[in-house]
Amino acid sequence: MRGTKRDDFSEKTKRALAYRAGHQCSFQGCSCPTSGPSDESDEAVISIGIAAHIHAASPGGKRYLASMTPEERKDINNGIWLCANHSIEIDRDEKSYSADLLREMKASRERAASKNLSLNASNSNCYELFEIGPDVIISGGLVKAAKADWKIKIEHFVIGGIPSLIKFIDSFDDLDPYSRYVISNEIGDGRSLIRPPEWEKIEDKYYVTCFIDTSFPRKPAHKLGADFALNDDHDIFLENGNLAMVSGVKALPQKIKTCLSMIQGESLFHPNYGSRLNQFYKDYKGTPWLSSLFKLDVIRLASIPYSDSFSSNESYLPLSCVNHVDAIQIIESERKDKWVPIDFHLEIEGLGKWNKRISIFVPPYEESN
Numbered sequence: 001m002r003g004t005k006r007d008d009f010s011e012k013t014k015r016a017l018a019y020r021a022g023h024q025c026s027f028q029g030c031s032c033p034t035s036g037p038s039d040e041s042d043e044a045v046i047s048i049g050i051a052a053h054i055h056a057a058s059p060g061g062k063r064y065l066a067s068m069t070p071e072e073r074k075d076i077n078n079g080i081w082l083c084a085n086h087s088i089e090i091d092r093d094e095k096s097y098s099a100d101l102l103r104e105m106k107a108s109r110e111r112a113a114s115k116n117l118s119l120n121a122s123n124s125n126c127y128e129l130f131e132i133g134p135d136v137i138i139s140g141g142l143v144k145a146a147k148a149d150w151k152i153k154i155e156h157f158v159i160g161g162i163p164s165l166i167k168f169i170d171s172f173d174d175l176d177p178y179s180r181y182v183i184s185n186e187i188g189d190g191r192s193l194i195r196p197p198e199w200e201k202i203e204d205k206y207y208v209t210c211f212i213d214t215s216f217p218r219k220p221a222h223k224l225g226a227d228f229a230l231n232d233d234h235d236i237f238l239e240n241g242n243l244a245m246v247s248g249v250k251a252l253p254q255k256i257k258t259c260l261s262m263i264q265g266e267s268l269f270h271p272n273y274g275s276r277l278n279q280f281y282k283d284y285k286g287t288p289w290l291s292s293l294f295k296l297d298v299i300r301l302a303s304i305p306y307s308d309s310f311s312s313n314e315s316y317l318p319l320s321c322v323n324h325v326d327a328i329q330i331i332e333s334e335r336k337d338k339w340v341p342i343d344f345h346l347e348i349e350g351l352g353k354w355n356k357r358i359s360i361f362v363p364p365y366e367e368s369n
Contacts, residue, residue, distance in 0.1 A: 006057040007073035012049040012159070016078075017156060021081035023049065024111030026105045027090075031112070032083055051236035054078050054102045055181055062094045082107040091328050112288050127155050128186035131296045132197060132210065133168045136160035141280040142186050150182060150191070154199075154206040158289075165199060165208065168231070178272050179297065181304045182210040184297050188324040188347075216305045219320040220350030224251040227258075234339070234361070236366070249351065251355035252321070253358050256344065259301060259318050261361035273306060273318070275360075281340075282365040286333060294342075296330040302346075322327035323347040338363055 009017070017136070024031045034049030055078055056064035074079060080102050082090070090097040099302040105192035127139040130152050137159040144151035157164075172180065183190035199208040228236045229244035234257075237244050246254055266275040274296050284290040302322035304336070305315040327345040334341045348354040 007070045008057055008072055009048060009051050009053075009074050009076075009079055009221050013074070013076050013103065013283065015157075015159065016076055017051045017081040019289060020050055020284065020287055021106075021109045022111065024081075024109065024113070025049075025083035025086055026080050027082055027086035028105050028108070028111035030083060031087055031109065034081070034083055048084045050082050050084055051079050052082045052087045052090065054080055054099050054106075057236055059227060062091045063099050065099075081109070110287065114341075128184065129158065129266045129292050129296055130185070131181075131183040131190075131300070132165065133175070133181065134246050136164050137293070137296065138208075142184060144209075145187070149209050150184070151207060151209045152182075152184075154208060158293075162199075162206070169196045169199070176272060178304065181300065183213065183299045183303070185295050186298070187290060188214070188295075188299060188326055190299050194303055201261075216303065216315075216317055218317065218323055218349040221246045221252050221321045221348050223351055224248055224255060224321065227251055227254065230254055230257070234359075252348065252354075254321065256356075257358050257360060260298070270308075275301065277340075277360060278362050278365040281362050290327050291330045292331075293327055294330060298322075298327045298328055298344075321349045326353075334361075 007169060012213070023034050025034060033046045051072065053072060054063060055068055057073055058064070059066070068078070074290040090102065111234070129137060129139055130142075131137045136157070138154050138157050140153045140155045140310050142150060144155050152227075168175075177192070180193040181190055182193060191210070191214075193210055194213050195211045196206050197210045199206060201207075224247060226245050226247035229246040231237045259273045260273040260277065263278055264276050266272055268274055275294075277294050277297065277367065280290055280293040280297070284293060298304070298319070302317060302319040303326060304316055307315045324347040326342075326344075326347060329345075331341040331343065336359075338361055339355055340362045341359050343357050345354065346354050346356075
């Protein structure tokens with residue numbers, strides 16, 4: 001139907017569908033890889049992966065559902081990752097490939113990808129995640145860690161790509177200093193960048209070198225300041241007729257809860273402050289990627305100093321006493337309303353190794369235009 005507007009997936013949603021499927025076709029009995037190298041050049045890539053709509057993106061398409069809103073049609077829940085051949089096949093035979101069957105195929109492929117990822121988690125050759133600025137997340141390995149720079153071998157882009165990395169490098173001097181950073185899940189730490197990264201290709205692999213600042217000093221947990229205490233319902237409460245207070249080591253769980261429950265973009269005066277758990281939760285719930293991506297975000301808040309323009313530009317760490325983030329595990333099965341239990345395995349200044357389950361507020365994610 002000419003002139004009809006399609007409700008297409010965003011590039012971010014397409015990437016999420018591909019990673020949730022392990023970059024393999026979701027069609028039952030297929031599971032073929034959907035990307036690989038091309039013979040055209042050393043940098044060329046062949047991709048046969050398609051982010052297909054379960055219910056069509058526009059009227060006249062297969063399995064089109066008029067009752068869906070445009071937002072529902074382009075939501076990740078209405079997508080399935082397929083090879084080019086099977087994306088054509090499902091649209092040639094609408095009767096055989098119902099929406100319910102496609103959802104079953106999608107769920108089966110994602111379960112298989114999740115199982116494979118979990119089985120490889122303890123493999124020393126398994127790739128880790130790195131974040132370079134807010135728009136580039138890669139899987140790869142740290143091949144050099146010196147006082148002045150980290151060198152990373154890039155295996156895949158999870159979010160962004162080479163163009164995004166080049167844009168970050170070119171616009172580095174104009175960026176908010178809080179957006180100039182590199183974070184490593186492998187070592188559970190991050191650094192601010194003192195100058196633009198450099199990327200290169202050696203043989204058939206890409207590498208990026210990040211020029212890092214020194215580690216920002218941490219605060220001992222027993223020096224955490226006083227704050228209003230919160231009860232199990234996440235509300236302030238009275239104790240002996242007064243508002244209950246908490247400080248020092250006892251304030252640590254609450255400090256983590258309040259910091260991570262502040263969603264990035266929620267504050268009018270501090271739009272870059274806060275966590276991105278709700279964004280990752282929307283696209284990666286039900287997969288091991290979710291905990292890995294959120295671990296990056298916890299590391300960012302624990303290692304990258306934020307400059308508060310309302311306090312004489314004083315810099316501080318939002319999670320000021322976390323030295324290293326060893327592991328993060330999101331317990332999706334125990335979510336209550338908008339609160340999600342998360343197991344934190346951290347190294348705390350003045351305490352050492354510290355493990356705690358804390359519920360974090362995760363509201364629905366609303367993508368900005």
